[in-house]
Amino acid sequence: MVTKISLALAGLTMLAPAVELADASPAAQSRSEFRRVEGAQRPSTAVKRVSDWILSSRDNHSFPYAIVDKVNASVFLFDQTGKALGAAPVLIGVALGDDASPGIGSKNLAEIGPAEKTTPAGRFLAKFGLAAGRERVLWVDYATSVAIHPIPKTASKKEARRKRILSPSAEDNRITFGCINVPSAFYGKSVRPLFQGRGGYVYVLPDTKALEAVFPRLRVDALSEHETR
Numbered sequence: 001m002v003t004k005i006s007l008a009l010a011g012l013t014m015l016a017p018a019v020e021l022a023d024a025s026p027a028a029q030s031r032s033e034f035r036r037v038e039g040a041q042r043p044s045t046a047v048k049r050v051s052d053w054i055l056s057s058r059d060n061h062s063f064p065y066a067i068v069d070k071v072n073a074s075v076f077l078f079d080q081t082g083k084a085l086g087a088a089p090v091l092i093g094v095a096l097g098d099d100a101s102p103g104i105g106s107k108n109l110a111e112i113g114p115a116e117k118t119t120p121a122g123r124f125l126a127k128f129g130l131a132a133g134r135e136r137v138l139w140v141d142y143a144t145s146v147a148i149h150p151i152p153k154t155a156s157k158k159e160a161r162r163k164r165i166l167s168p169s170a171e172d173n174r175i176t177f178g179c180i181n182v183p184s185a186f187y188g189k190s191v192r193p194l195f196q197g198r199g200g201y202v203y204v205l206p207d208t209k210a211l212e213a214v215f216p217r218l219r220v221d222a223l224s225e226h227e228t229r
Contacts, residue, residue, distance in 0.1 A: 001093075001109065001117070001145045001177030002131040041074040041087035046205050053218050054203070055082040059123075064200035066126075066148075066191075068092075068180060070119060070207040073173035075148075075182060077190055080200075086190050089165050091151070091181035093119040094174050098206040098214065100144040109177055117177050120144060121206035121214045127199035128192075138195050140180065140202045148191060148202070150184040180204075 043051070047069050054060055054067075060080065067076045070092050077085040094114060098121035104112065124140045126148070131137045137147040151161045164172045165183060182191060194200065205211065212219040 001104075001112070001179050002135070002137055002147050002149065041072075041076070041089060043074075043076060043087075044069055044072050046071070046211055047074075047076060049211065049218065050203055050205065050215065051076070051078070051082075051084075053215070054078075057217065059217070060201050063125075063198065064194045066200070066202045068119075068202060068204045070121070070205055071170070073170035075180065077194060079194065085194065086186070088182050088186040088190075089170075089173065091161055091165050091173050091176050093117045093176050093178040096207055098122075098209045100141070100146070100178070104178075105142075105144045112177055119176070119178050119180060119204060120146060121204045121209065123215065124202045124204070125199060126195060126202045128195060137179075138191060138199075138202075140204070144178070146178050146180070148180045148182060148187075150187045151181045 047067050050067055054065065060078075060082070062080045064080050065078050067078075068090060069075070073090050073092060074087055075090045076087045079085055094117040097115075097118035100118060100120040101116040104116055120141060122141075126138050126140045128136055129139050129142070131147065131149075135149070137149040140146045140148055151165065155161050159175050161175055161181065164175055165181065167173075203215070206214045
């Protein structure tokens, strides 16, 4: 979580469109694109389900987007066509939970209790803006002060955030007030150019709720597909 000052947007740098895969279904295209970027961050079943749904339903409305997998502490980036661009480990809120505490966006960091340090799940239209210290961050949910940004230089050494984000396990990646920390190089080379200007969507997957409870259209689209078979 970061302290807000104002929202300031800049121009968009569009990435090259994805090369279409001939005779490929959206789901098959998504899986193929995942293979191109596979590495330490392997997409979970939940990530693949949401990715396939976004691609088939065009839920991103021609915006670039990111899928944050809280359970596995990973983020996956896609351009406006649904092409998978890359993945990285993330740090997320200390507490389990998929809802932000009421009024948390107006609290100082010192006023936030351990149980309130959650990274809320859901679909968010994210845009760049300024935070405390005139740091430019990608606001995921401005109302609750949740943003995507690199590990703060002012972070306590006792938190060992850099060590946590580099560890092979996701179990030690819960350390923030709710914000989503990403590696600095990944932020500068991938996140920033992808979301500049118009912004894009960020889909944060739940860690306590059912996937369909957070993204109801997953169930609706699945039923519609079943009925057409």
